[in-house]
Amino acid sequence: xxxxxxxxxxxxxxxxxxxxxxxxxxxxxxxxxxxxxxxxxxxxxxxxxxxxxxxxxxxxxxxxxxxxxxxxxxxxxxxxxxxxxxxxxxxxxxxxxxxxxxxxxxxxxxxxxxxxxxxxxxxxxxxxxxxxxxxxxxxxxxxxxxxxxxxxxxxxxxxxxxxxxxxxxxxxxxxxxxxxxxxxxxxxxxxxxxxxxxxxxxxxxxxxxxxxxxxxxxxxxxxxxxxxxxxxxxxxxxxxxxxxxxxxxxxxxxxxxxxxxxxxxxxxxxxxxxxxxxxxxxxxxxx
Numbered sequence: 001x002x003x004x005x006x007x008x009x010x011x012x013x014x015x016x017x018x019x020x021x022x023x024x025x026x027x028x029x030x031x032x033x034x035x036x037x038x039x040x041x042x043x044x045x046x047x048x049x050x051x052x053x054x055x056x057x058x059x060x061x062x063x064x065x066x067x068x069x070x071x072x073x074x075x076x077x078x079x080x081x082x083x084x085x086x087x088x089x090x091x092x093x094x095x096x097x098x099x100x101x102x103x104x105x106x107x108x109x110x111x112x113x114x115x116x117x118x119x120x121x122x123x124x125x126x127x128x129x130x131x132x133x134x135x136x137x138x139x140x141x142x143x144x145x146x147x148x149x150x151x152x153x154x155x156x157x158x159x160x161x162x163x164x165x166x167x168x169x170x171x172x173x174x175x176x177x178x179x180x181x182x183x184x185x186x187x188x189x190x191x192x193x194x195x196x197x198x199x200x201x202x203x204x205x206x207x208x209x210x211x212x213x214x215x216x217x218x219x220x221x222x223x224x225x226x227x228x229x230x231x232x233x234x235x236x237x238x239x240x241x242x243x244x245x246x247x248x249x250x251x252x253x254x255x256x257x258x259x260x261x262x263x264x265x266x267x268x269x270x271x272x273x274x275x276x277x278x279x280x281x282x283x284x285x286x287x
Contacts, residue, residue: 001069001155001162001185002252006062010110011054018049018108025104029140036101043088043104050108051081059115064247067117068157069125069189070196071250074117082116083107084156085147086127092134102127103138105145114158124190129154153184166191168253171200203250204257207243210236211261217279218262224280237275244268 010018025043035041056077066073068082085103092099106112116125131137132151139145155162165182166173173191175182186192214236216222224230244254246269255268263278 001071001157001166001191002246002255003161003163004063004068004114004157006110006158007058011052011058013052014049014055014108014110017046021046021049022105022108025107026140029101029104033141039100043101043107045087045104045107050083050113053077055081055113056115059113063115066247066249067120068114069116069120070191071252072117072119072196072199073249074115079115079117080121082114082121082125084112084114084129084154084158086129089127090129090137091127092130094128098127099137101140103129103145103147105140106147111158119193120189124193125154125188128188130184130188153181154188155181155185163252163255166252168200168256171197171204171253173253200250200253203243204253207240207254207257208261210240211258214240214262214275214279218282220282233276233279234272237272237279241270241272241275244270 028041028043029036032041036043056079059081060074060077060079067079083103083106085106087104087107088102089098089100090102091097103112130153132153136149136151138147138150155165160181162185163176165176165179166186167176167182168174173186175186190196213222214233217224217233222229224233240254240258242248244251244258248254251268259266262275266275266278
């Protein structure tokens with residue numbers, strides 16, 4: 001998971017139709033809140049509004065055509081518009097009871113929407129949205145449903161810095177020293193599921209070989225005193241940086257690997273010339 005930058009302005013249709021739909025739902029809820037809380041009534045959501053192709057396109061573009069959570073590439077418009085705070089119902093944990101209604105008043109709120117693959121959205125996250133303190137969960141009947149008092153345990157790639165919470169040991173995602181939020185996010189989203197590990201392992205092997213060669217250059221074990229060797233060095237650096245680019249699958253894992261094997265303080269995006277200069281300078285390498 002990498003940080004994503006969602007455009008500030010929502011799609012026009014989402015803002016126009018969504019505000020009317022939410023106003024109507026709030027009126028219905030305030031008229032009979034218990035009916036929605038005990039599940040005897042439930043809201044119907046307009047997927048043609050929150051999941052409109054324009055909404056999908058804008059989210060997909062902001063996320064470099066990848067799932068916001070697992071970074072798997074999403075072909076065409078095959079992904080889901082996912083609600084960070086679940087709209088219909090919510091659960092604190094996998095074994096916890098379902099609470100209704102969910103964050104229905106955020107169903108058409110731009111800042112609550114992400115683009116996700118069906119495995120992350122439908123098979124793993126679903127209606128899970130654990131909080132540090134579940135008694136602080138926002139309610140549409142209190143403070144107009146404001147969520148500022150909540151402390152979500154799930155990382156939001158649009159507002160959090162995922163690399164502070166999740167690191168990679170090879171292809172496996174692990175919580176960083178920040179602790180609980182990384183661990184909960186990995187668990188809720190199934191970020192170490194088998195097929196994802198296989199795909200990340202394949203990607204990692206591709207980059208590891210190039211990183212290893214770069215380490216040999218830095219250690220002085222591959223001479224760099226002719227133009228052909230220098231050109232090969234530039235090619236290696238370009239390939240490594242391309243794999244760590246925000247548009248590449250599993251960029252978070254590749255960035256972590258590059259930092260671990262080359263330079264812990266390397267920032268991305270990183271200019272090619274900086275990586276070349278790093279390789280040509282002789283120094284002790286990280287273990």
